[in-house]
Amino acid sequence: MKIFDLARKDLLRLFKNPFNLVMMFGAPFLITGLLFFAFGGMTDGRDDFNLQRVKVQIVNLDQAQGGLALGSTLVEFLQEENLSDLLQVQEVASEDEAHESVQTGSWDVAVIIPKQFTSSALSTGSDVAITLLQDPTLTIGPGIVKDLLQQFIDVFAGAKITTDVVSQQFSARDESISDPALQQIAMEYTGNFPSGDHQHDDRSSSLLIRFPEGVEEPENNSMSMIAPIMASMMIFFVFFMGANTAQSIIREDEEGTLARLFTTPTLKSSILGGKFISVFITLVFQTAVILVASHYLFNIHWGQPSVVIFTAFGLVIAASGFGVLLMSLIENTRQVGPILGGVLTVTGMLGGLFTNGIPNIPEVFETINLTMPQGWALRAWKMTLAGSSMGDLMLPVGVLLLVGLAFLSLGVLVFRKRFS
Amino acid sequence: MDQNKKAIQVKDLYKSFDEVEAVKGVSFDIKKDEIFSLLGPNGAGKSTTISVISTLLEPTKGDAFVMGHSVIKEPMAVKKTIGVVPQEIALYPDLSARENLNFWGKMYGLRNTELKTRLDEVLEIIGLTDRQNDRVDTYSGGMKRRINIGIALLHKPEVIIMDEPTVGIDPQSRRNILDNVKALNREGMTVLYTTHYMEEAQEISDRIAIMDRGEIIASGTHDELVKLVGEQDRIDLILNTVSSQLSDLWRKIEGVHKISSHNGTVTLLVEDSNLLLPKLFEITNQVDIRITSVEIFEPNLETVFLHLTGRTLRN
């Protein structure tokens, strides 16, 4: 049938052009590969993600009291062997030096232990704080150090609270208790902490943690970050190719071959139909290759095959329709580049493709995402990766199909009018 | 003329684009196995007329029939009988010659063995068998024109429509094309040929229609057309300077019928060049202008056009 001859000719031209192959496969894999590399592809084989060590300078101004030097204990804690993969620690003498280091960016954070750290920790009433100066361009490293420090000093906070509570309660009942007794009570809370035994971990055993049903725990934490990124890239470049393939009709108009086609005994509907079939086949092929290759390259488990196919189908229809409509509004091939680049980038951005993975995005952005077909595609793929069933996916995939067919119909109408 | 012996019949054709009337009441017939040329300058309406006959455009008024089929009512039937060679190179530059022909053959309904055989034949006809697997964008202009023609021949159409097929190519390629046209006609193909080159129309055509500003101003065989200008001679003069005063003075000479200027060449239609040439020279001397070149032509299509319109074909 001529409609397939037309599609075949378009596919032949498409696959002969290296630019198309780069945009179909090269670009999404390059970007995802880069990010894969960024987030763990080059680990040394261990399970945990090989994050950069946080560079920490410590200024210990603390003065020992009563044989205790909690500041020094804190310094030792941060310099422990089991934290050496996480932290690079250097002790410096002055606060100014540490401040300068952080300000110039040569060190990430500075921990300033105040002069009265030990004495305040052991006495009632007075509060004390350790200051953590950070490079303002950083977020994760300072957060890690803060978390570690908090874990450590919570022991002393607990001790102080113990003495404060006991004092308050005794005092409320007109009973007195001596300072040494309070100190002993504080020690009881810390569980002989200063002697070096700090297996005192209140954090772990109260909570049983598990993954949501249907979500597979990844072998490697970094791998789970790649899957949504790959999904975003796949969506972006499938939409790109949908429009890029559809532009062939404009190119043929300029080349004169479209007019020539109209002089042959070939129905106009066949000519347009052939174009659309080539768009569809291209996108199916592209999506399939990306899904399969990413599974082997990045160990991404997309989900149940039937569900994956269902979601992929929705993506292909939406991208085909979007591309056909976009191209129907373009006058000549010179406009194609910027329209492809500009419109697809902006709609992709609004659809959430470039902010996928950033935690705690405000809900208003999620709403904005859903004004774009790319946003619905992203939602569908996230649900697929999370193990949702076909029933759960009815809504997002249904929207994709509906939107895709609507765009396609509109695009067809415009093209028919143009070439009537 | 018997309807059955007419390959193409154009009846009172009009085509307007907004307020511009590109074709105004054009009528002509083309016999089967005839080479018929539409001759006229750029903008005369030749391509528009061709586009209507090729079913690319619908006429505003009137109709055209190809092998008895109306272009308005039976466009598919018309498409099956015609092969079109458009003015621009309408090929896929990133495909090879063979791939191009293969695709277009399918568009004309050829399949399988028939298509393959015909592909080889056409490649032989256009002389591109050796380079059939090279991409078209690596070809010279002449080679591209040959494939452009080859596509139109694939399905052995009864009528071939060629819209200025020799524009912008070298003389040798042009020669090849003209020879091919004659060869195709000898094999029984009716040819509708448009051109603004008088020599081409003169060489290959059985009949010629001269078109200007959307209308057919004369048609017939070459001899019939030339007779329109009678015994008038055409003189082309190149002067050392442009002078409208000189043209005015020449017009007053008895026997000078038409004067036209284009790109420094003054063309005159005169009664008898032998008698009038000395008078022309005399007046030129009087106004202190020098004639640097003189050419005298026997009446031809250029003369006919000048006689009918007051302009040359190249204006």
Added chain:
Amino acid sequence: MRIFGLIKKDIVQIFRDWKSTLFLIVMPILFTLFFGFVFSSTGNGNDSEDPRLPVGIFNQQEGNQANLYLLETLESSDIIRPVASEGDITDAEQQVSEGHLAAALIIPEGFELASLSLEEPNLLAISDTASLAGQTAVDALQTGLARLKGAVRIAQISTDHYADRVGFQDETERQAYYSQAIELSQRSWQNPPVQVELKKVVEGKVADESASLGFAQSSPGMMVQFAIFGLITSAMVLVLERKSGALKRLLTTPISKVEVIGGHTLAMFLIIFLQQAFLVLIGQFFFNVDYADEPLAILLMITVLAAWAASLGLLISAISKKEEQVIVLSLVAMFIFASLGGAWFPLEVAGDAFATIGHLMPTAWAMDGFQNIVVRGLDFSSVLLPAGILLGYSLVFFVLAVWRFQYE
């Protein structure tokens, strides 16, 4: 001079093309706006909306005092925001897997504070701990629980000591003492007496933790990224000139090859420089990014960035034969340099190897230079090294481009 004629011609061609406005101006502004809002909102709350991670609390027994203590403890967290949720475990899992909650905490019926000290875990947290949000939420839950557990221990210690030293009349008095102790200690934990204060070093002073990065991150990042993206139009001019034969024709005029290459490069430089200057003004006046603090430093940075981008543009146009190749190479260059250089995300979140390689990129140095001024609040001297390195890269790319340049 002929070279100025060439520069003028290129600039006119670029500005006549409406696509230039799109690539050079509109898109970087849109992206800056978008990412600026995103980073501002996910940062430390200039927003009216609570930016803490939402954790669903699925309380299987309402009115339980222990549950109330637990909720109060979690409410005081800086990191998580407890959200009272209805439903069972299945509902909790769905909400987490759909991304509505960073984590879900299931408090079973009959939950008692004493159970926090048991060996067996008695609270269930559902979270995708493979994600940053999930892990952060679980960590914060554990911290909160640890504090509550601490409160229980403190209450026990206080009660035991009172019992030893003074004594209780009966069990009721003991229980009242114990409850009071829990309440006192739990309240104290909401504002612990020993804390860590996180401060950012900005403009030579320490600033409140809540000062948001927001546009100070996205503005320079997008400037760096779109300096490269904008090359599409300027590199295209040269490629089209070559393709049409106009470049070859140019060489038949009395103009040297040096002037030809120099003119095209200078045109690209001027376009990008103007783009960057415009974006700096937009950042300063619309996004409150403090570029004006060190105007000379910023001027130097945009000059060297433009020089490097121009040399990259020349290289792209030197090796591209067609318009499509310009687009592909510009896009690929943008992706590589922007991602590796920290324009998309801070290199600190990337792995060691990636970050090391990233810091070799000219874009990383450009980001350093800008951030030294707008985020760290340093002075002019802080941009000298980044500027020097960018200039070095410019030279390398320029030499490569000249070596590869074809005139037809």
